[in-house]
Amino acid sequence: MLSPYRVLDLTTERGLLCGQILGDLGADVIKIEPPGGSPARRLAPFYHDEPHPDRSLYWWANNRNKRGITLNLDHADGRAIIHRLAKTAHFVIESDNPGALARRQCGYADLATINPALVYVSITPFGQDGPRASYADSDLVILAAGGPLVLTGDEDRAPVRVSVPQAYLHASGQAAVAALIAHHERQRSGRGQHVDVSAQQAVAQATQSSLLAGPLGERDFQRLAGGVKMGPVKVRLVWPAKDGYVSIGFLFGSAMGHFTKRLMQWVHEEGCCDEATRDKDWVAFGSIFLGDPATIKEYERLVGIVERFSASKTKAELLQEALKRALLIAPVQTTKEVLASEQLAAREYWQSLEHPELGQTIRYPGPFAKFSAAPLRYRYRPPTVGEHNREVYVDELGFSEQQVEEMQHVGVI
Amino acid sequence: MAPQPLSDIKVLDFMWAIAGPGSTRMLADYGATVVRVESAHRFDATRTVGPFVNGRPGAENSGLFFNMNVGKRMLTLDLSKEKARSVVLDLVRWADVVTESFSPKAMRAWGFDYESLRKIKPSIIMLSTCLMGQTGPMAQYAGFGNLAAAIAGFTNIAGWSDRPPAGPFGAYTDYIAPWFNAAAILAALEYRDRIGLGQHIDLSQAEASLHFLGSALLDAEINGKVQQRTGNRDINYAPHGVYPTAGVDRWIAIAVTNDDQWNNLCSVMGRSDLIAAPHFSTPTARLTHQDQLDELLSMWTKEKDPFRLEQELQARGVPATAVRSMGEMYNDPQLQHRGHFVQLTHPKYETTTVEGSRFRLSRTPANITGSAATIGKDNQYVLETLLGYSEERITELVAAGVLE
Numbered sequence: 117m118l119s120p121y122r123v124l125d126l127t128t129e130r131g132l133l134c135g136q137i138l139g140d141l142g143a144d145v146i147k148i149e150p151p152g153g154s155p156a157r158r159l160a161p162f163y164h165d166e167p168h169p170d171r172s173l174y175w176w177a178n179n180r181n182k183r184g185i186t187l188n189l190d191h192a193d194g195r196a197i198i199h200r201l202a203k204t205a206h207f208v209i210e211s212d213n214p215g216a217l218a219r220r221q222c223g224y225a226d227l228a229t230i231n232p233a234l235v236y237v238s239i240t241p242f243g244q245d246g247p248r249a250s251y252a253d254s255d256l257v258i259l260a261a262g263g264p265l266v267l268t269g270d271e272d273r274a275p276v277r278v279s280v281p282q283a284y285l286h287a288s289g290q291a292a293v294a295a296l297i298a299h300h301e302r303q304r305s306g307r308g309q310h311v312d313v314s315a316q317q318a319v320a321q322a323t324q325s326s327l328l329a330g331p332l333g334e335r336d337f338q339r340l341a342g343g344v345k346m347g348p349v350k351v352r353l354v355w356p357a358k359d360g361y362v363s364i365g366f367l368f369g370s371a372m373g374h375f376t377k378r379l380m381q382w383v384h385e386e387g388c389c390d391e392a393t394r395d396k397d398w399v400a401f402g403s404i405f406l407g408d409p410a411t412i413k414e415y416e417r418l419v420g421i422v423e424r425f426s427a428s429k430t431k432a433e434l435l436q437e438a439l440k441r442a443l444l445i446a447p448v449q450t451t452k453e454v455l456a457s458e459q460l461a462a463r464e465y466w467q468s469l470e471h472p473e474l475g476q477t478i479r480y481p482g483p484f485a486k487f488s489a490a491p492l493r494y495r496y497r498p499p500t501v502g503e504h505n506r507e508v509y510v511d512e513l514g515f516s517e518q519q520v521e522e523m524q525h526v527g528v529i
Numbered sequence: 530m531a532p533q534p535l536s537d538i539k540v541l542d543f544m545w546a547i548a549g550p551g552s553t554r555m556l557a558d559y560g561a562t563v564v565r566v567e568s569a570h571r572f573d574a575t576r577t578v579g580p581f582v583n584g585r586p587g588a589e590n591s592g593l594f595f596n597m598n599v600g601k602r603m604l605t606l607d608l609s610k611e612k613a614r615s616v617v618l619d620l621v622r623w624a625d626v627v628t629e630s631f632s633p634k635a636m637r638a639w640g641f642d643y644e645s646l647r648k649i650k651p652s653i654i655m656l657s658t659c660l661m662g663q664t665g666p667m668a669q670y671a672g673f674g675n676l677a678a679a680i681a682g683f684t685n686i687a688g689w690s691d692r693p694p695a696g697p698f699g700a701y702t703d704y705i706a707p708w709f710n711a712a713a714i715l716a717a718l719e720y721r722d723r724i725g726l727g728q729h730i731d732l733s734q735a736e737a738s739l740h741f742l743g744s745a746l747l748d749a750e751i752n753g754k755v756q757q758r759t760g761n762r763d764i765n766y767a768p769h770g771v772y773p774t775a776g777v778d779r780w781i782a783i784a785v786t787n788d789d790q791w792n793n794l795c796s797v798m799g800r801s802d803l804i805a806a807p808h809f810s811t812p813t814a815r816l817t818h819q820d821q822l823d824e825l826l827s828m829w830t831k832e833k834d835p836f837r838l839e840q841e842l843q844a845r846g847v848p849a850t851a852v853r854s855m856g857e858m859y860n861d862p863q864l865q866h867r868g869h870f871v872q873l874t875h876p877k878y879e880t881t882t883v884e885g886s887r888f889r890l891s892r893t894p895a896n897i898t899g900s901a902a903t904i905g906k907d908n909q910y911v912l913e914t915l916l917g918y919s920e921e922r923i924t925e926l927v928a929a930g931v932l933e
Binding site: 120161286320336 | 532535574579583585592597665667669671673682683688689692694704711720726729732733736739742747748757758760763764765772784843847849863867870887
């Protein structure tokens with residue numbers, strides 16, 4: 117869908133997913149790395165646990181559908197090349213600290229002078245300006261600053277994150293949307309602009325609007341193992357199963373009450389609750405959020421019933437019945453169980469990409485959506501360091517083989 | 530001033546809950562006309578979810594609902610009524626994009642599936658998004674993002690190794706899917722504008738979200754390693770944790786990602802002796818001795834003020850932040866500086882607060898104004914101004930109970 121457009125991807129280890137999304141959508145994405153390769157190539161996990169710039173699975177997961185070249189932006193000749201590439205490019209994506217690329221004459225103002233139609237996307241921890249714009253960051257720091265961290269974890273221990281970094285994936289996904297909005301505008305106006313993405317603001321989305329509690333005059337939401345505490349009410353989402361855990365939406369009110377009605381019907385059939393409990397008005401029970409102590413006590417009794425019930429069934433039994441009865445129950449799956457999913461297999465989700473450098477084919481997570489007229493295609497496996505130097509510098513930019521060798525020798529590429 | 534970037538885009542939006550509305554909210558922020566269809570008999574579930582205005586539950590009080598739907602044209606329609614059908618089909622003729630997030634059989638039952646709609650408007654783009662996708666044995670599986678988070682593998686890896694999963698907060702995949710939904714719609718629009726073809730997009734929330742676990746899935750596929758819950762530990766960096774500070778339930782997040790940061794952390798701690806200590810001097814050594822590092826840091830942070838500590842560490846370039854509570858987020862100086870919070874008018878409460886655009890476009894900024902997304906607030910506007918219905922026809926629809 118984006119095949120006529122070229123993206124120059126200058127991102128560091130943060131923001132890589134943005135270019136991959138545009139690449140999946142068909143854009144010609146050139147990943148530009150410093151000589152020797154991107155710092156992201158040093159990040160674990162590694163193929164067969166061998167640290168090697170071409171074997172980082174972090175790199176693999178975020179650089180498919182890109183071609184890769186090396187280029188030294190600290191060298192004047194390197195900058196001349198990026199300026200040349202910028203003339204015909206449609207998007208630039210970068211994730212350096214604010215001002216860092218401007219100091220190398222590759223900031224938005226520099227490249228917009230060369231190509232006013234350029235959509236220039238900056239992905240930074242806190243945005244281009246503000247009191248924390250120059251703060252040092254990491255996934256954990258962004259998740260703490262943006263809100264989701266404090267909502268997650270056991271109440272008697274420190275807040276926790278998801279054990280695989282998430283912050284820059286949110287920022288990257290958002291950056292792809294923002295880039296495409298600016299692109300749509302450019303198709304009419306002929307003009308580009310600077311897109312300023314803040315990872316902190318992106319991950320704030322994962323608070324489910326809880327960060328509005330202050331201005332709305334709502335109680336603070338607090339973390340709770342497998343759920344959340346809203347004032348005195350402990351809402352539980354993770355429950356035990358015989359062979360692991362399940363997520364159950366044991367919820368009430370006009371929108372959720374009918375799910376719970378069906379669940380309690382089953383709980384009763386299995387002899388785990390009495391008729392009075394089964395026949396409660398689960399819509400009216402939504403009033404629990406008003407915080408009446410008697411209702412909360414009753415809720416805690418019900419939680420005990422559901423917990424004893426779920427713990428007596430396997431994940432598969434619970435899921436099977438959830439599908440049959442339309443219940444809000446899902447198995448808590450490991451990554452290995454995800455790989456073995458029948459649903460994903462039935463939809464032919466996984467995509468194999470050939471890694472000729474390893475003489476092997478690797479199965480990757482598949483296209484993020486199925487498009488009926490223009491299906492997403494996996495055209496390139498993640499590039500090895502400088503894999504497309506010749507293709508880009510000789511075939512497209514017209515340098516001679518000798519010049520390329522020379523540039524390599526003096527550290528331009 | 531330049532027109533809004535998406536001022537030429539019209540969206541007929543049947544999506545509900547969080548993932549769907551969060552996607553079209555971004556399009557509305559940048560000028561798209563989004564007609565959000567809702568039933569007055571069976572409200573969107575998020576209307577029953579907080580945070581609520583003044584902490585009082587109520588269909589017109591949900592800050593979450595307002596936040597997901599600001600800037601949209603709110604239309605109530607009873608789709609079970611035959612006369613609603615012609616209104617929907619007129620809106621399809623008006624729209625560039627139709628979006629829906631029901632379970633896969635619902636649109637077919639109403640005759641609003643893609644094959645039917647493209648007969649009415651061949652260039653229509655339709656996004657169908659649900660938890661598991663339109664096909665496969667779990668296609669009809671309905672629910673919210675907490676379920677897809679469990680199925681996709683997020684829930685299992687948020688928490689402590691010695692405890693049951695804590696799970697990421699709330700309906701986690703609902704906060705991932707919007708990026709993919711909106712990008713898919715915008716790419717399909719670009720394709721239609723260039724090639725002239727509409728299309729149907731089948732987006733499974735679980736499948737899209739797996740791209741947020743890419744490296745862990747490859748690790749399982751290639752190396753047979755199953756990602757575990759590791760608290761706040763990281764496979765690449767140490768020390769990497771959330772440490773207690775002075776105050777009740779007060780914490781500071783600290784992550785050292787290179788040797789310079791380690792050196793600077795040691796000097797802020799007044800422990801220059803540790804810089805050259807062989808068991809801490811390289812990233813690999815620090816990873817090997819992280820139990821010791823966590824203990825060392827906890828001892829050091831536990832009597833300190835988290836906000837002052839954040840400043841001391843950041844002044845030396847060490848990634849660190851005090852962990853703020855949800856109630857404190859509104860006064861976060863960085864979010865305030867970025868204009869993250871926006872006031873809207875509300876018919877009952879005068880004003881209410883939502884989040885602004887999470888990103889900035891330098892030349893064509895977002896425009897987030899107007900009133901909160903109350904039930905059916907734009908019925909008249911949609912029917913009269915967008916569809917050109919006569920007053921007589923509108924009265925007729927009201928009398929037939931179609932606008933409910």
